[in-house]
Amino acid sequence: MSDMGFEVDDPELTRNPQAMYKIVRDTMPVMDVDLENRAMKVVSRHEDVIAVLRDPETFSSGVDAVEIGQIRPLIPLQIDPPEHAKYRKLLDPLFAPKRIALLEPATRALVDDLIDQVVDDGQCNFHAAIAEPLPSTVFLQLLGLPVERTQEFIELKDGIIRPPATSPEERSEMVKETGRRIYAVLEEVIAERQHERREDFISQFLDAEVDGHRLTPEDVQDIGYLFFLAGLDTVTASLDCMLAFLSQHPEHRRRLVDDPDLIPHAIEEMLRWETPVTGVVRITTTDTEIGGCPVAAHTAVSTMLGSANTDESVWPEVDTVDFDREVNKHIAFGGGVHRCLGSHLARMELRVTLEAWHERIPDYQLAEGAELVYSMGLRQVDELPLVWNH
């Protein structure tokens, strides 16, 4: 039991974390936590979270912030300003809405294929049937990694994000080993593209220039490594959270079926309410303070995006999931200079999937008796049993 009156390992906390976020904000807005032998400050008020994200000089995203098997800083996530801007200048155009729109027909075809495989069964595990294969396939195609190796890539990504380890030491070893395998795959593909370009991101990276400098094959590897992790899991977790919500809220689901134009608004509101990526970490570069609380140099600071997105000081009717909300400046994609590069791609994948699903399977619900288990950090739901009449 924590000092704040909730069981830390209660599955309800990850299933419906909003009540816990409120308790944390109200009682310990800057909280000391020991996570796998790592002391960190956890920041939960919207105002403080924004202040941290908007001050990269004091709160660095450098390579110590998160350990995900990398041997060099991931580009652009672990590069601080001013260096960071030159990579974003190069990468932003590749992810601009017009470029992403070109991918929509192929994405819709892929979603339709995946739905074809389950529609007549009247039931599926949404996570395994749609949420996991869809973003993986879209993303591997985009990056130019071999799609026939999707399952292998999903396993590699899971080996970094949720290794089946029993201790922090074992976890660290497993993550490093998986990291070595990811670097090896990228090295192999980059070498092939150096020899012969194709219509894919890796080829474009090899030809790209930042301020007159070309990216080195190592830079391309460091970008690819990050994309590999950022592009596969986040969309999967978001789809899981959204279908879990809609399958348990028939009145919200009905509105999307009756008026598909509402889907983009619904996506923003569910991103706010569910916040599938619950937090991001920074390291202080100097002695500082957050919300009046002193924080020493070299301290890890975790910002609770989910809490900021449900902070009653910012949103009217904060606990109502309102698909008609007019202003919705949620920070589910982060904030400040490192705000998500892939947000337009993510939004397109989410919209196309919700449109196709509700068009073809409008009347679905969560299977009776299902107890959903959400993973920590990234709110993925491995078993999401949905049922419908067919």
Ligand code: HEM
């Ligand atoms: C709904 C799905 C997604 C969510 C919720 C999400 C969330 C986030 C968040 C919270 C950050 C900020 C990290 C930080 O400040 O430390 C971020 C950064 C990033 N995301 Fe996403 N993301 C999603 C999809 C994607 C996709 C599909 C890509 C594909 C490339 C992507 C690529 C990136 C990259 C490259 C960064 C680092 C940007 C930088 O450091 O300048 N994300 N994302």
